[in-house]
Amino acid sequence: MTEVISNDNASTQRRPNTDLVFINQDRHEVATQRVTYDEIVALYLSDGGASSNEYLVKYSRGPAANPSGTLAPGNKVKVQDGMRFRVSGTGES
Amino acid sequence: MACGFEFRELANRNPFLQDLEEQGFLLDFVGGYLVIYGLPYLNAQGELAHGDWASPVDLSADGILDAPKDHQAWFRGGRPHDQTGRALRLGGGENRVKVAEDFVTDYSFSYKLFNETGGMRPYQSFEEKALTYLDTICAPALAAFPNATPLRALERKAAEQGTPLMLPDTLSSRYHMNDVSRLLVGKKVAIVGLGGTGSYILDFVARTHLAEIAIFDNDTVHVHTVFRFPGFIPRAIGMLKVDALMMQYSNWHGNIVAIPERVTDANVDSLRKFDFVFLALDDGPARIFIADWLSANGIPFVDCGMGLNRVAEGLNGVVRVTGTDRAAFESTAKTRFLPGGDPEGGEYRKQGQIAELNALNAALAVVRFKQHFGIYDRENRSPSIILETSTFEVDRPGEDS
Numbered sequence: 001m002t003e004v005i006s007n008d009n010a011s012t013q014r015r016p017n018t019d020l021v022f023i024n025q026d027r028h029e030v031a032t033q034r035v036t037y038d039e040i041v042a043l044y045l046s047d048g049g050a051s052s053n054e055y056l057v058k059y060s061r062g063p064a065a066n067p068s069g070t071l072a073p074g075n076k077v078k079v080q081d082g083m084r085f086r087v088s089g090t091g092e093s
Numbered sequence: 094m095a096c097g098f099e100f101r102e103l104a105n106r107n108p109f110l111q112d113l114e115e116q117g118f119l120l121d122f123v124g125g126y127l128v129i130y131g132l133p134y135l136n137a138q139g140e141l142a143h144g145d146w147a148s149p150v151d152l153s154a155d156g157i158l159d160a161p162k163d164h165q166a167w168f169r170g171g172r173p174h175d176q177t178g179r180a181l182r183l184g185g186g187e188n189r190v191k192v193a194e195d196f197v198t199d200y201s202f203s204y205k206l207f208n209e210t211g212g213m214r215p216y217q218s219f220e221e222k223a224l225t226y227l228d229t230i231c232a233p234a235l236a237a238f239p240n241a242t243p244l245r246a247l248e249r250k251a252a253e254q255g256t257p258l259m260l261p262d263t264l265s266s267r268y269h270m271n272d273v274s275r276l277l278v279g280k281k282v283a284i285v286g287l288g289g290t291g292s293y294i295l296d297f298v299a300r301t302h303l304a305e306i307a308i309f310d311n312d313t314v315h316v317h318t319v320f321r322f323p324g325f326i327p328r329a330i331g332m333l334k335v336d337a338l339m340m341q342y343s344n345w346h347g348n349i350v351a352i353p354e355r356v357t358d359a360n361v362d363s364l365r366k367f368d369f370v371f372l373a374l375d376d377g378p379a380r381i382f383i384a385d386w387l388s389a390n391g392i393p394f395v396d397c398g399m400g401l402n403r404v405a406e407g408l409n410g411v412v413r414v415t416g417t418d419r420a421a422f423e424s425t426a427k428t429r430f431l432p433g434g435d436p437e438g439g440e441y442r443k444q445g446q447i448a449e450l451n452a453l454n455a456a457l458a459v460v461r462f463k464q465h466f467g468i469y470d471r472e473n474r475s476p477s478i479i480l481e482t483s484t485f486e487v488d489r490p491g492e493d494s
Binding site for chain 1: 375377403451454
């Protein structure tokens with residue numbers, strides 16, 4: 001698997017109380033416990049783009065409470081280290 | 094001209110004739126002559142003409158075609174020529190033979206094959222005789238006129254369908270599906286947006302009995318467009334998309350109307366005449382505007398959309414179809430099931446696209462369209478589905494975790 005470091009600190013040192021997750025091909029640290037749809041979209045757009053509730057957000061490799069599925073606008077899911085999120089628009093032709 | 098009982102009997106006993114008929118040759122068995130109608134040939138001026146070839150047959154007791162006694166055949170039409178204007182050396186000469194009451198020939202031929210030592214040899218089978226004459230008479234015309242064809246029955250059967258479909262829909266009849274395939278007769282559809290997805294929608298619907306297919310797009314074909322069009326359209330680069338596609342798909346369907354315009358409030362009223370409209374755009378505001386107008390005016394629609402993204406291990410694709418009525422529009426507008434984001438505003442980043450995803454998106458849209466007209470069964474009432482390739486899961490409105 002390609003190692004892609006999107007954060008400023010390229011070290012593998014993580015801040016306390018964070019989990020490492022993948023959003024598309026990028027690594028991100030998120031606060032442990034739960035993450036919201038808006039937070040995932042904001043991280044996905046961290047290099048530009050206005051927030052929107054028109055993205056499809058799917059996740060996998062999550063904890064037992066929510067191992068995989070779709071994260072809908074306004075909702076949140078429990079996170080764990082190594083969890084993967086896939087963010088996609090649905091408007092190309 | 095209906096093939097008589099006699100021809101059927103002959104074809105049932107001689108698979109070679111069945112094969113010719115399957116290929117689309119127009120054949121008959123009249124007064125002891127096997128006739129092949131509508132063969133293209135070049136006349137003395139090098140123009141394309143069509144003639145009818147007739148040969149007597151020798152039948153064994155059980156109706157099997159024996160090897161022919163002689164080289165002779167008859168032709169109703171002018172003398173066939175080659176591309177340099179010389180008469181083909183078919184032997185024979187002007188000769189009027191009454192094959193049937195309404196079928197009198199103009200020429201007789203006696204075209205001979207040679208053996209290894211340069212001597213003439215008889216035809217070894219009726220098949221060899223017929224195919225030798227076919228090839229010899231037609232080859233110059235087929236070389237000079239790329240659209241010429243000896244398959245006269247295809248044209249005739251296609252015309253008998255009474256629809257713009259250019260080929261006879263033999264599959265539907267063979268598998269007893271004429272009743273469903275005919276459900277599109279008289280219907281008019283429009284495709285708005287002829288990128289990868291729209292062009293594949295055209296590829297699918299051009300093979301149906303629809304009365305009209307209008308295609309709306311004001312853009313031209315680029316190299317990256319060609320990569321997402323079905324098949325390969327020679328010399329398309331630089332042409333208007335709608336012109337290149339109309340040219341190509343007119344081989345399939347005789348009433349494709351190319352309209353080199355974007356659909357805006359200035360011309361949206363031209364969609365009023367359609368029985369169904371496909372939306373295959375990458376512009377959110379235009380998608381919302383047109384879907385709103387169509388559904389408010391009671392015109393059924395299917396909107397397509399897709400996404401392709403790099404994820405941790407390769408690519409992730411999503412394809413979406415949404416429709417077809419006002420309730421579907423109202424329950425999905427400006428969500429991921431019918432996005433209205435403005436790409437100019439950076440809300441959507443231009444994503445890569447890939448032909449198989451365009452084709453998958455188009456296939457789902459066409460299935461949904463055919464459900465609307467009762468060709469496919471439909472049990473699920475959801476206004477939208479999104480299929481994701483990483484999981485092959487389907488998302489529908491109101492089914493979120």
